[in-house]
Amino acid sequence: MSEYDPGKVICSCARVTCGDIADAVAAGAKTVDDLREATRATAFCGSCTDRVEAFLNDVLSGQAKPAAQPQQPAADPGQLVAPIFRQVCDDIWYVGASDRSADWFEKQYPVPDGMSYNSYLLLDRSTVLFDTVDQSVREVFLRSVETLLNGRPLDYLVIQHMEPDHAATLGEVLRRWPKCQAICTAAAKKMIGQFFGPQLSGRVQEVRDGVSMMVGKHILSFHTAPMVHWPEVMVTYDRTSQTLFSADAFGTFGALDGNLFADQGNFPMDEYRRYYTNIVGKYGGPVQQLLNKAAGLGVSRICPLHGPVWRQDLGALLDKYQKWSTYTPEETGVVIAYASIYGGTELACQALANALSARGVRSVRLMDLSRTHASYVISEAFRASHLVLASVTYNGDLFPHMENLILQLKHHGLKGRTVALVENGSWAPAAARKMDELLTGSGNHVLPKKLTLLSTLKQAQLEEIDAMATAITESMK
Ligand code: FEO
Numbered sequence: 001m002s003e004y005d006p007g008k009v010i011c012s013c014a015r016v017t018c019g020d021i022a023d024a025v026a027a028g029a030k031t032v033d034d035l036r037e038a039t040r041a042t043a044f045c046g047s048c049t050d051r052v053e054a055f056l057n058d059v060l061s062g063q064a065k066p067a068a069q070p071q072q073p074a075a076d077p078g079q080l081v082a083p084i085f086r087q088v089c090d091d092i093w094y095v096g097a098s099d100r101s102a103d104w105f106e107k108q109y110p111v112p113d114g115m116s117y118n119s120y121l122l123l124d125r126s127t128v129l130f131d132t133v134d135q136s137v138r139e140v141f142l143r144s145v146e147t148l149l150n151g152r153p154l155d156y157l158v159i160q161h162m163e164p165d166h167a168a169t170l171g172e173v174l175r176r177w178p179k180c181q182a183i184c185t186a187a188a189k190k191m192i193g194q195f196f197g198p199q200l201s202g203r204v205q206e207v208r209d210g211v212s213m214m215v216g217k218h219i220l221s222f223h224t225a226p227m228v229h230w231p232e233v234m235v236t237y238d239r240t241s242q243t244l245f246s247a248d249a250f251g252t253f254g255a256l257d258g259n260l261f262a263d264q265g266n267f268p269m270d271e272y273r274r275y276y277t278n279i280v281g282k283y284g285g286p287v288q289q290l291l292n293k294a295a296g297l298g299v300s301r302i303c304p305l306h307g308p309v310w311r312q313d314l315g316a317l318l319d320k321y322q323k324w325s326t327y328t329p330e331e332t333g334v335v336i337a338y339a340s341i342y343g344g345t346e347l348a349c350q351a352l353a354n355a356l357s358a359r360g361v362r363s364v365r366l367m368d369l370s371r372t373h374a375s376y377v378i379s380e381a382f383r384a385s386h387l388v389l390a391s392v393t394y395n396g397d398l399f400p401h402m403e404n405l406i407l408q409l410k411h412h413g414l415k416g417r418t419v420a421l422v423e424n425g426s427w428a429p430a431a432a433r434k435m436d437e438l439l440t441g442s443g444n445h446v447l448p449k450k451l452t453l454l455s456t457l458k459q460a461q462l463e464e465i466d467a468m469a470t471a472i473t474e475s476m477k
Pocket residue numbers: 161163165166229230248305306
């Protein structure tokens with residue numbers, strides 16, 4: 001007979017403790033596969049498999065018993081992490097937090113100003129939490145919820161989106177408040193099983209599109225929003241406060257620096273666009289469906305899962321969403337994205353930008369793909385009506401940054417743009433043909449006349465630059 005510490009971590013990848021294993025055995029797990037299904041133990045690097053199996057056998061055979069836990073003096077919560085919450089309006093509180101140490105969002109989008117992970121708590125006759133947060137801000141989030149509840153139970157957790165930047169801490173919330181019922185779509189319920197194992201299924205109540213629920217004086221209705229940004233997404237409308245809890249929609253990159261409301265701070269629309277186009281740009285149709293649903297609700301406040309709360313001038317943001325989701329340019333202008341190694345292609349792009357300016361085009365943007373992350377270029381390509389793609393030939397193909405950009409533009413569904421192509425090559429230029437091939441079927445119009453450089457831009461080719469600038473400006477009419 002041996003004693004074990006229930007709090008001891010046995011699978012460090014999934015943060016599974018001996019107590020979690022014993023709980024899973026009590027719930028019926030008999031094999032390592034059962035445990036993996038129930039707790040995720042052994043599911044990642046697998047180095048703990050022998051240890052987990054040995055412990056499982058000890059628990060099953062009754063050889064391992066939990067050690068008596070010493071009585072801990074109650075900790076003064078004030079000595080731990082301070083709660084940081086803000087009031088949104090009567091009864092509704094912001095309990096999210098920001099991570100300023102993150103360099104990347106979703107491991108691929110740079111977030112130089114950090115990222116906020118929002119969650120909201122409604123205190124009415126029932127208590128309702130809207131989504132949880134990323135692991136990076138879990139402690140302050142939990143302290144804020146605990147503090148605001150002030151000893152009351154948490155009755156409902158509305159799970160609008162299962163991506164881990166919002167759902168990573170839902171298991172912890174349901175564990176801390178054992179009577180809390182989770183509310184979500186059927187698709188989200190399935191994902192809860194995938195991420196957290198089957199043991200939470202009894203805590204989940206599925207809702208269908210349009211279902212309402214009274215939680216006191218507040219009346220909530222749930223509205224499915226599939227593919228904004230995953231298929232299980234729903235948004236929630238609080239009829240009483242006219243608040244739309246909008247999941248990923250209407251969010252932005254960047255931490256919240258004190259100001260909670262969009263009308264209080266400087267939240268650049270460029271970052272809203274970069275967030276939208278890269279996160280849900282592909283799903284314009286589903287975003288249109290959500291906009292149509294929201295239009296019938298009477299929304300005067302938007303609480304997204306990233307970025308500030310909107311309570312004024314909602315029309316400005318909705319107008320942007322209308323344009324972005326229909327792939328309508330915000331303005332007539334040209335984005336010149338170039339992949340240049342030794343400067344020849346870049347010089348041609350500069351000459352083209354000058355020629356466009358001379359023809360009265362005021363919105364011209366040169367973007368070096370070797371210095372600018374593709375997410376910024378995608379955002380600009382959604383903003384402008386015209387795109388010039390200029391690439392050197394590399395290994396008989398495209399320069400990798402250009403190939404990546406075009407693939408990403410296609411992945412994010414950009415269409416309806418007029419595109420001009422510039423290629424360079426010192427012995428066998430092939431980039432224009434490759435770009436043309438990649439753009440085939442993308443829904444963008446490629447101007448027939450391409451510009452080909454042989455190593456450098458020659459003076460004699462300035463006429464070709466002028467001709468391309470003229471073709472671009474003619475296509476703006
Ligand atoms: Fe913010 Fe799709 O998660």
